Amino acid sequence: MRGRQSRKGTREYVEGRGIGADMNGATLDMPSASNDGEVAVGRARDLSGDYRPPYPGSLALSSYLRWIPRTSSKARVELVCWFLRRAVRLEVPDAAAVPALRSKLLRLDRHLFHIPRWSRREAVRMNGVAAEWIQAANASDDRVVLYLHGGGFAFHFPNGYRAFAAHLSLALRARVLLPDYRLAPEHRFPAQQDDCLNAYRGILALGVPASRIIVAGDSAGGNLTLSLLQRLAGEGLPQPGCAVALSPATDLALGGESAHTLANVDPMLSAASLPVLRDMAFSPEHQGSPVASPLRGSFAQTAPTLVMCGTREVLLDDACCYAQRVREDGGSIACEVWEDMPHVFPLLSALKESRKALEHIARFVDVSLDAATSTPRI
Secondary structure, eight states: OTTOOOHHHHHHHIIIIIISBOTTSOBOOOOOOOTTOOOOOOSSSOOTTTOOOSSSOOEESSSSEEEEOOOSOHHHHHHHHHHIIIIIOBOOOSGGGHHHHHHHHHHHHHHHOOOOTTSEEEEEEETTEEEEEEEOTTOEEEEEEEEEOOSTTTOOOHHHHHHHHHHHHHHHTEEEEEEOOOOTTTSOTTHHHHHHHHHHHHHHHTTOOGGGEEEEEETHHHHHHHHHHHHHHHHTOOOOSEEEEESOOOOTTOOOTHHHHTTTTOSSBOGGGHHHHHHHHOOGGGTTSTTTOGGGSOOTTSOOEEEEEEEESTTHHHHHHHHHHHHHTTOOEEEEEEEEEETTGGGOTTSHHHHHHHHHHHHHHHHHHHHHHHSOOO
């Protein structure tokens, strides 16, 4: 297959380019891994003695970066990637193509996804933002996930995200709030960020302590997740207990080398569409802001964050370089790089890695919320 990388080659890429080099290509020192493979989550709150993935076989590339080997069969991964390329791949030549592509994706969403019968769903307005509560029977009232969906700031899979939110609620024993934030190109920066901030404020207004809130999102929603941490810090609002970013877009300058080197193996995101999607949502003068490009932010006071990405996606460098920047700035970070996985793979239930990822997220959340409750953030 064109552009395929070997397991050894991808791991060397992650070590050498994704983490071992800064944005200008200068070599950086990588912290050495501990003997037992612990993952440190930063200096601001050291969870290295507690946070461990719940199954063996992963490889610590550094004290905060972990390589997770593939467990699904190669044939299954290739089949899933073939389907994603044929049915879901975002090819957006310009803003005029958005309405037709939205209609296509919504038809696919209605056909493929259904919210589990064992979950509950309630439509609400959260501080002026249309949203839905999704929860499993085991969800605790005082543990809330604010989940920010992906879709290039312009698209949405409502049924797909309801289904994922239900499984997230079950795994994390938490209620999940899905805000229906405004989309580009009709609404540009900071409309999406304002809606996410208002939803977070609404959760606080319900009496839920910030230390019991998890902010999470994927792709563009991963960008909004990490951007929200910057916005909260800038406005003096309390940080959540922790954050989870799945395949996040962190650099609107699109400076990551993987945007080019992995373009042929990413089945979901077209590298040529990235600048189109960016420019539909952000004016040039806003693209360098930390609230738009969280890679450029300050991290010493932001919530502990788990970043997950796969080696078959153009945003690999966005995730890895973000983790490196947070670590350098004294923030709390753990980054997992999953072998052979496509963009936002935790949402793809056909892969064993999706279930494993939920286990990892649940473990990270448990440790982080326990620490946030018992230890003030410094």
